[in-house]
Amino acid sequence: MSQKILVIDDDQDLCKVLSNFLKKSNYEVDVAYKAEDGLKLLRSNEYDLILCDYRLPDMTGVDALQRIKVLSPSAAVIIITGYSDVQTAVETFRYGANDYVTKPLYPDELLVTVKETIQKNQEKNDIRAGKTPVKSEKKQEAPATSKFIHGSSKASLKVLEHIDLIGPTDMSVLVIGETGTGKEFVSNSIHQKSDRAGKPFIAIDCGALPKELAGSELFGHMKGSFTGAISDKPGSFELANGGTIFLDEIGNLSYENQVKLLRVIQERKIKRIGGQKDIDIDVRIIAATNENLTEAIKEGEFREDLYHRINEFKINLLPLRERKNDIMTFAEHFLNLSNQSLKKNVQTFSEEVVNHFLNYQWYGNLRELNNVVKRAVLLTTGDAVQPSALPDEIIHASRTPSQSGSDESKEENLTLKAASEEAEKEAILNALEASRYNKSKAAELLEIDRKTLYNKLKQYNIQDY
Numbered sequence: 459m460s461q462k463i464l465v466i467d468d469d470q471d472l473c474k475v476l477s478n479f480l481k482k483s484n485y486e487v488d489v490a491y492k493a494e495d496g497l498k499l500l501r502s503n504e505y506d507l508i509l510c511d512y513r514l515p516d517m518t519g520v521d522a523l524q525r526i527k528v529l530s531p532s533a534a535v536i537i538i539t540g541y542s543d544v545q546t547a548v549e550t551f552r553y554g555a556n557d558y559v560t561k562p563l564y565p566d567e568l569l570v571t572v573k574e575t576i577q578k579n580q581e582k583n584d585i586r587a588g589k590t591p592v593k594s595e596k597k598q599e600a601p602a603t604s605k606f607i608h609g610s611s612k613a614s615l616k617v618l619e620h621i622d623l624i625g626p627t628d629m630s631v632l633v634i635g636e637t638g639t640g641k642e643f644v645s646n647s648i649h650q651k652s653d654r655a656g657k658p659f660i661a662i663d664c665g666a667l668p669k670e671l672a673g674s675e676l677f678g679h680m681k682g683s684f685t686g687a688i689s690d691k692p693g694s695f696e697l698a699n700g701g702t703i704f705l706d707e708i709g710n711l712s713y714e715n716q717v718k719l720l721r722v723i724q725e726r727k728i729k730r731i732g733g734q735k736d737i738d739i740d741v742r743i744i745a746a747t748n749e750n751l752t753e754a755i756k757e758g759e760f761r762e763d764l765y766h767r768i769n770e771f772k773i774n775l776l777p778l779r780e781r782k783n784d785i786m787t788f789a790e791h792f793l794n795l796s797n798q799s800l801k802k803n804v805q806t807f808s809e810e811v812v813n814h815f816l817n818y819q820w821y822g823n824l825r826e827l828n829n830v831v832k833r834a835v836l837l838t839t840g841d842a843v844q845p846s847a848l849p850d851e852i853i854h855a856s857r858t859p860s861q862s863g864s865d866e867s868k869e870e871n872l873t874l875k876a877a878s879e880e881a882e883k884e885a886i887l888n889a890l891e892a893s894r895y896n897k898s899k900a901a902e903l904l905e906i907d908r909k910t911l912y913n914k915l916k917q918y919n920i921q922d923y
């Protein structure tokens with residue numbers, strides 16, 4: 459049976475082209491020009507993948523995604539976006555988008571992304587449904603796309619050291635980082651380093667779990683315990699038994715489910731919804747977040763006792779822009795992957811491209827770098843990727859003083875630097891005030907270590923209270 463795709467985009471010409479192209483590639487395709495029409499189709503059909511425009515006439519991308527996840531929690535979602543929106547579109551990953559593609563769309567690139575996304579999502583669904591043995595049990599090579607690469611920056615080497623250190627223990631780990639920094643990859647690598655490696659690694663995206671389904675997804679349910687519970691179903695904790703559960707975007711768990719999770723951690727037992735029996739559970743918990751949980755605790759949105767339980771060890775993944783030494787290591791890795799998937803043979807990046815990469819902000823982090831490299835490989839005919847294969851936004855946003863030429867722009871850049879230092883100084887002063895000049899707390903609020911804070915205090919001449 460062919461796989462089914464729903465395209466939701468208000469650009470009717472684009473829908474037509476996409477639909478024809480995907481049908482030629484043996485997918486079944488439905489099309490909707492508005493979010494509401496798409497949601498209607500989702501109520502009566504099952505899809506493997508939804509390709510959804512970030513800007514729809516009747517709903518924001520995030521709203522559409524959240525409603526898609528309620529109606530089709532197990533379908534994969536790829537967001538279609540213009541490059542100028544990428545910085546905000548990457549936010550959708552907190553709500554369960556699987557990947558994004560940028561306009562203009564290129565058929566070959568889109569096809570690779572569609573195929574890979576459906577396959578990865580299917581594997582996750584199968585593991586979650588207890589259908590297939592975990593990979594390590596099948597003794598298969600992991601696909602190249604999921605191969606763990608470690609960066610060469612100091613920060614990455616530290617992370618690697620920590621993975622080696624805590625991997626073999628049973629400690630719970632909290633991985634903190636912006637979207638696309640590699641939180642799931644790091645968590646999986648911790649699992650692979652542990653005695654649990656041959657057992658399941660179950661990844662749950664708490665940000666994508668509709669509130670009403672979260673309890674059943676995590677803890678399972680008994681037949682008839684609520685409308686729609688047509689049979690007994692084990693939850694992710696049962697399926698992960700003996701292995702590791704990865705709770706992504708844990709800050710999004712409802713208060714009620716935080717309480718249940720705390721019980722699982724404390725008592726190592728779960729009770730299915732509607733069930734009477736306690737089931738013993740032996741699961742290691744790795745949680746991830748890209749928000750400041752200490753703030754959420756202050757606001758009363760996240761339980762402090764749960765925070766301490768999941769935070770036996772903390773791993774902080776810096777944004778790519780703060781570990782520039784990693785950029786080209788990963789770019790080379792993504793170049794190799796893209797050559798394989800697009801059947802190309804691009805050898806390297808031109809010096810100018812390297813400069814643009816090093817100076818760009820990468821708000822979507824490794825995911826964005828991967829997508830930019832994939833597109834660039836597709837557009838490159840020679841041996842080396844040239845700037846013409848990069849989105850304009852990267853070229854403009856990453857201009858350095860030496861590239862921009864005039865003294866005037868040099869001065870502008872200096873002023874920008876001063877502005878960002880001013881903002882940093884202000885953030886530090888705010889954190890000091892909020893923490894009543896307790897430097898450990900201020901450092902935590904700023905998500906930097908105490909030593910960095912002390913250096914910054916010196917740098918900005920902030921009085922040591």
Ligand SMILES: Nc1ncnc2c1ncn2[C@@H]1O[C@H](COP(=O)(O)OP(=O)(O)OP(=O)(O)O)[C@@H](O)[C@H]1O
Nearest residue numbers: 551605606607637638639640641642643824825828
């Ligand atoms: N160590 C790594 N080695 C190779 N590829 C990586 C690594 N880390 C991340 N990637 C690439 O970056 C993408 C995003 O990584 P990952 O899903 O782990 O990020 P994340 O921080 O969990 O993102 P999100 O917050 O959106 O869930 C991956 O699909 C992969 O292509």
